Each structure stands twice: as C-alpha cells, then as structure tokens.
Amino acid sequence: DVQLVQSGAVVKKTGESLRISCKGSGYNFPMYLITWVRQIPGKGLEWMGRIDPSDSYTDYSPSFYGHVTISVDKSISTAYLQWSSLRASDTAIYYCAKSSTPWHFDSWGQGTLVTVPS
Amino acid sequence: QSALTQPASVSGSPGQSITISCTGSSSDVGGYTYVSWYQHHPGKAPKLMIYDVSVRPSGVSNRFSGSKSGNTASLTISGLQAEDEADYYCSSYTASSTVLFGGGSRVTVL
Numbered sequence: 001d002v003q004l005v006q007s008g009a010v011v012k013k014t015g016e017s018l019r020i021s022c023k024g025s026g027y028n029f030p031m032y033l034i035t036w037v038r039q040i041p042g043k044g045l046e047w048m049g050r051i052d053p054s055d056s057y058t059d060y061s062p063s064f065y066g067h068v069t070i071s072v073d074k075s076i077s078t079a080y081l082q083w084s085s086l087r088a089s090d091t092a093i094y095y096c097a098k099s100s101t102p103w104h105f106d107s108w109g110q111g112t113l114v115t116v117p118s
Numbered sequence: 119q120s121a122l123t124q125p126a127s128v129s130g131s132p133g134q135s136i137t138i139s140c141t142g143s144s145s146d147v148g149g150y151t152y153v154s155w156y157q158h159h160p161g162k163a164p165k166l167m168i169y170d171v172s173v174r175p176s177g178v179s180n181r182f183s184g185s186k187s188g189n190t191a192s193l194t195i196s197g198l199q200a201e202d203e204a205d206y207y208c209s210s211y212t213a214s215s216t217v218l219f220g221g222g223s224r225v226t227v228l
Contacts, residue, residue: 037219103217
C-alpha cells in the first residue's frame with residue numbers, strides 16, 4: 001500500500017528553525033512528485049510548492065517563496081519542508097501529497113501540526 | 119493569487135443530489151482541463167475524488183462526478199449519504215505552473 005508518513009506535531013518559538021518530514025513507502029519514490037499543502041486552523045487548503053525527487057527540481061507558490069525550503073533525500077524516500085525563522089503565522093497543519101502530475105494529488109500524508117505561539 | 123471561489127456551504131437530504139461550484143478565470147479553471155476535487159474530513163488526510171475535470175480514481179464511488187463549463191467547474195454528489203458530510207475543495211493548475219485551491223465547501227447532510 002502507498003503510504004506517506006509525516007513527522008509528529010511540534011511546538012516551536014518565533015524565530016526558531018524547523019524541518020518536518022514526509023516518508024513515502026509502497027511505491028517508487030523518485031518517480032512521483034511531492035507537494036506540500038498548508039491548512040491554517042479553520043481555513044482552507046493552500047498549495048505551497050512541489051519537488052521532483054528524481055532531480056530535486058522545485059516550484060514554489062509566490063506566497064511561500066523565500067520563507068520555506070522544500071528538499072528531498074531520495075535515498076531514504078523522504079521529503080522535507082523547512083523554515084529558518086518561524087513566525088506565529090506559520091501555525092498550521094502541513095500536508096505532503098504524492099502525484100504523478102503537477103496538478104492533482106493522489107495520496108496524502110496524515111498532516112503535521114506546527115504551532116508557533118505568538 | 120486569490121483562491122478559487124466555492125460556496126461556503128451546501129446541504130441536502132439523504133438521497134438527493136447536490137452540486138458544488140468552483141469559479142476561477144481563464145488563467146486557471148478556464149484554461150486547463152486540470153481541475154481536481156478533494157474530500158476532507160477534519161482531522162484526516164484529504165482524499166482525491168475527481169481529477170482532470172471528470173475522471174474518478176479507482177475506488178471512488180460513481181455517485182461523484184465532475185464537469186466544467188468556461189471558468190466554472192462543478193462537483194455533483196448524487197444519492198447523498200451521511201458519510202459524504204465533509205469539506206470539499208477544488209483545485210486547478212494555473213498559467214504560472216502553480217496550483218490554486220478553492221476556499222472549500224462544507225457539505226451537510228440534513
């Protein structure tokens with residue numbers, strides 16, 4: 001079975017750095033894109049960006065470009081979403097998702113809750 | 119980029135049909151056949167219900183169907199069931215090579 005297992009919930013302070021992970025299993029990891037999606041509590045889904053694990057090529061939403069970094073270690077089938085300086089406004093659930101095309105996502109992780117108290 | 123426009127809520131009785139609209143522009147919904155729909159029960163992972171406007175992934179009930187006309191895409195749920203109560207999001211590929219989600223629609227089964 002295809003699975004995307006994300007790292008657990010975290011509470012961080014403003015200005016701290018953070019890296020969350022998404023480990024894929026049950027499929028050929030390098031052959032499928034990984035996308036990250038944000039959901040602020042009580043709000044909708046927002047596309048953050050994607051990475052091609054085969055060559056680490058990334059695309060970012062203008063809303064997130066420069067604030068987050070998406071990376072991958074295909075040797076361990078794991079994608080990452082990283083912040084160098086967290087803000088209170090980064091408090092959200094972050095989902096990773098797998099896809100064969102850039103525009104639809106067929107399997108999703110369980111989500112990682114990131115809390116940055118103000 | 120502003121989110122695609124969806125109604126905040128849609129409701130129906132068991133057995134009825136409901137339709138959720140998703141309105142964008144010629145730079146996204148109207149310009150591509152790359153519209154998808156996701157079902158999201160809070161606290162769980164979203165689930166792909168429709169992709170490429172009207173294609174159902176394996177395992178998704180044929181009670182779910184998708185269509186598009188101009189800049190507006192639609193998801194229809196027929197034979198509404200209690201388990202269909204969830205949030206539904208549309209998404210579209212855009213001219214900027216990004217993906218835009220709709221604001222989400224809460225479906226309530228009366």
